Amino acid sequence: MMIGCPHRIAFAAVVTWAGICALHAQQSLPPSQEAQQPTVTPRPDFGQTVGGDRPGSFMQVPVTHLFPGAQPNAPPIKNPVQGDRNAEQRGMRYFINFNCIGCHAANGGGGMGPALSNTTFTYGGQPENIYLSIYQGRPNGMPAWGAVLPDSVIWDLVTYIGKLSNEPTPQWGRTFSADPLSPNVEQVPTEQVSTSDPWSSTKKFSFGQKP
Amino acid sequence: MSRSTRRTYILAVLSAVLLGFPAATLAQNSGTDLVSRSKDPTQWPMAPHDYANTRFSELEQINTSNASRMQLAWTFSVGADRGQEAAPIIVDGMMYVVAPYAGPYPNRVFALDATSGELKWSYAPKPEPSAAGVACCDVVNRGVAYDNGKIFLNTLDNHTVAIDAKTGKELWHTKLGEINKGETITMAPLVVKGKVLVGNSGGELGVRGWLTAVDENTGAIAWRAYGTGPDSDVLIGDDFKPFYDFMKGKDLGVKSWPADRWQTGGATFWGWISYDPESNLIYYGTANPAPWNANQRSGDNLWATTIFARDPDTGRAKWAYQVNPHDLFDHDEINENVLVELPINGQNRKVLIHPGRNGYMYVIDRATGEVISADAYDFVNSYKGVDLKTGRIIPNGEKTPLAGKTIDDICPSAPGAKDWQPTAWSPRTKLLYVPHQHLCMSFKASEVGYIAGTPFVGADVDMYAGPGGYRGEFMAWDPVARKKVWEIHEKLPVWTGTLVTAGDVTFYGTLDRMFKAVNAKTGEVLWQFRAGSGFIGQPATYRGSDGEQYVAILSGVGGWPGVVANAEVDMRSATARSASPAPRRICLSIPPGAANYWCSSWGPRLPTRITAMRRTTSAALLIPLLGCAAVPLAQANEVPAANELRICADPNNLPFSNAAQEGFENKLAEMIASHLGKTVSYTWWAQRRGFVRNTLKAGKCDVVMGVPAHYELVETTKPYYRSTYVFITRQDRHLELKSLLDPRLRNLQVGVHLIGDDGNNPPPAQALGDQGIVDNVHGYSIYGDYRQPNPPARLVEAVANGDVDIAAVWGPLGGFFAQHSPVPLALAPIQDGERFAPQTFQFDIAMGVRKGDHALLDQLNGFITEHASEVTDLLRSYGVPLIEKQKAAAGAKDQ
DSSP: OOOSOOOOOOOOOOOOOOOOOOOOOOOOOOGGGSOOOOOOOOOTTTTTSTTTTOGGGGGGOOSSSOOSSSOOOOOSOOOTTTTOHHHHHHHHHHHHHTTHHHHHOGGGOOSSSOOSSSSOOTTOOSHHHHHHHHHHOBTTTBOOOTTTSOHHHHHHHHHHHHHHTOOOOSSSSOOOBTTTTBSOEEEOOTTTOOOSOGGGSEEEOOTTOOO | OOHHHHHHHHHHHHHHHHTTOOOOOOSSOOOOSHHHHHHOTTOBOSTTSSTTOOOEEOOOSSOTTTGGGEEEEEEEEOOOOSOOOOBOEEETTEEEEEOOSOSSSTTOEEEEETTTOOEEEEEOOOOOGGGGGGOBTBSOOOBOEEETTEEEEEOTTSEEEEEETTTOOEEEEEEOOOGGGTOBOOSOOEEETTEEEEEOBOTTTTOBOEEEEEETTTOOEEEEEESSSOHHHHTOOTTOOOSSGGGOSSSHHHHTSSTTGGGGOBOOOOSOOEEETTTTEEEEEOOOBSOSOGGGSOSOOTTTTEEEEEOTTTOOEEEEEESSTTOSSOOOOOOOOEEEEEEETTEEEEEEEEEOTTSEEEEEETTTOOEEEEEESSOOOSEEEEOTTTOOEEEOGGGOOOBTOEEEEESSOTTOSSOSOOOEEETTTTEEEEEEEOEEEEEEEOOOOOOTTSOOOOEEEEEEEOTTSOOEEEEEEETTTTEEEEEEEESSOOOSOOEEETTSEEEEEOTTSEEEEEETTTOOEEEEEEOSSOOOSOOEEEEOTTSOEEEEEEEOOOHHHHHHHHSOOOTTSTTGGGTOSSTTHHHHHOOSOOOEEEEEEEOSOOOSSSOBSOOOOOOOOOOOOOOOOSOOSSOOOOOOOTTEEEEEEOTEETTTEETTSOSHHHHHHHHHHHHHTOEEEEEEOOSSTTHHHHTTTTTSOSEEEEEETTOTTSEEOOOSEEEEEEEEEEGGGOOOOOBTTOGGGGTSOEEEEEOSSGGGOOHHHHHHHHTTOOTTEEEEESSOOTTSSOTTHHHHHHHHTTSSSEEEEEHHHHHHHHHTOSSOEEEEEOBOGGGGTTOOSEEEEEEEEOTTOHHHHHHHHHHHHHTHHHHHHHHHHTTOOOOOOOOSSTTOOOO
């Protein structure tokens, strides 16, 4: 038995719809209203000196770990400035000057772009993978820098990023918890310490309270 | 609406139905333009609710006395795991919501039935995925807009799209900006006089900001007002009259910058627009100048952080007020401008209230741009106040960021005392409800080079809690007294918008998953609900087609403070995301994503005007409606076995039915089943709002055993009995009271059942109320405490134990419980009910099947005809008072 007042009030609003034709209007502004900005031209040797002497070897860099059938050998590509302290310093300067810091934050903490301060790399963490990610750009927002940055600059950046991502990881995966505290360290903020090796100076996690 | 007007209104509708006239339109205002829709409580036609941006709803069904009983009505998942900032809009019974720019269908628009939550259609634009690389603050979208049968959507990759509101068909799309310049669009558009108003984002990428008006029918650009540059681009002409001198001059949008820096100067617009139809002016404010490092852009940097009043037809500026000349701290001024009339110094003035990002609450004369008052509404040390004579804010020199040097304890921080999350204004309490953050920061400026399509910031920022250690607050502000009236502190920034209702309830959500209802007068938290993910969205409220008030909000943490929870951001790095305002802590307490969309409906009812004898505790029967992770377009019907008679019934509703199958409807079902050679099976559901929808209509069962004849939600058989409301008294009182007109009813304590608010109460309650008999009438919730058996029996027990002298009860309830009463009770059919027409006190009761289920209908009708006497005997054995149908002629009586 339906309880109570059998009269339910229906609110009905009558609306008529006019027929509408589909339009695809691509509109653009008159040129005079666009700001005049200096354009950046691609570097003259773009496409010619990829990967040092052996550009073709970059074709062998896999972007996945699935190989049907035979597993190929690793491509014979090495970071030419691996371990060079000067390259790390230069890489840190380029990281700032080319605005990598704007998306990836100082020390690579991440923000608009993913973090570079850990060993998780969406498109591969080997030096040759990072090189290609910077050169080619990536679908979800990494710009393609190959047309504007010389090889040497890209390798310096790769070296610096290798240092940034040298995180202390006691675990294979990641645990987030308040009690027990995990992770339990954080980097010293860049306004206090500016270094190309941020993981060398850490302190206890502070929960976002004032340092 | 006052009780009496509402009652009259309902009576008018009922008589129309009885006389066979078509149902009248019941919306308060049947106009189709946005102004009328804003006044219609069944709609929420734009994100700010109305052109004045009050976010105030006339609905009072949910109020301070019953908000504690709000219940989850339904949920819907938008399927994109990033920050959910969109406001839902509700137009003509449909809800439109847009998802963020993530997943396989970025910025997908969903059209749902606003009452049932059923999905009608969705529209997915064609995305450019790399747009996510130039979105500073999560890939959010703040909502769609509606006008003239069209829905308008902005996509992150700079398109404005028009979609048919009924069908979802694409009508036109226009590309307004370019991601390679760093431009994106995140704001909810606003339609004014046939023009869709859209602004861009990208102040952190050196974009040149603009506000563009697009023709709603063709998608052609009507005008564009830039935020920087020469007057011809900013649409400043001879009719421009700024109130203060520092904004008077030619081409200030060039001159207040060094060299060509205005070309990468920011001053975008991505917040809220208000519109005053009387003066024909739109009001909005521009964002920060670029870059954040102010040392690279000497000068006032017009027209960044500027509130503009413009003519919506041409875009021409009428006045402007720059809130933060030469902004030092990324204090955009895109926040809402709430249009109100306030009594100031004995005069009623038409003003706008602008909660500044800089921590000051501005009250500005909206005709001239004069600042009437500017008072700090949160802790501010980066400024020393606003000079009302010159109109200029006075910065605190000690907090000025110098290149290479870290300045600590700058308050408010870069997102300001309040960011885009909008406030609400109640014309009843005359208070502004302000959700906001409470953060300070350390700021180190550094030189930055401009590279198009990359960030152009030049600052290292670290944010932390302000004085007191809390990071968020929800408060009420009195703009005339210029002070806070009450406040609620939160651990994390309060990043949702708010709304306020005529029921004096306001709402907000927290980053740690709580959605709260608050008493708008006192700040007392009335109710809260923990959802799947944190809140950064905007609530809306509306009345559904079932007459219930709903509140809807998206949950899904993200946005500037929450991107650390849903993106791959390292919380061990202090400067992650140029310092998230709700830093690393979030990762520990909030699951990422889980974008859910849900409504809460005001649930079990309580007596309103009639004094309640007992306020029964609500049986929070949370009807579980979760579980739709994917986007199902239709309910799958379960296939019944051919020999089953599947009954939809209430497990705790004697004398009709209960789980032990002791009610007369249970017995009747068995009789029918054996007659048809079937077995009985049950789908149990509490019989209140949503019963038919969730049982019969959902295909879970096929018959409801007792419904009023011609009940509109089902197809009914012929009636199998007719009963009447009865008066019940103790036999030993010898009251012999039969008539609703009996004067003794004024002095006796009378008990009635109540179902809900005024409009839906049973006829006796209405009839007594009509006679002004109120104070001695006591309401007993018919749902009562559902954990106890037979909640409706409480009323009859009250007669037996003397709590009331007489009760008016629906016949079968009265008869059955009186039968079982240890104290002898007397029943009398209520007379003179026809004096209260169109209320009726006698009803034919039938069985109900799904519309179109004629096979079963015929079988049931056959049974009723052939076994009428057995049915009557069954009913009599339960004490059901049975009466003969009266002749149709008005006034004639059979008995």
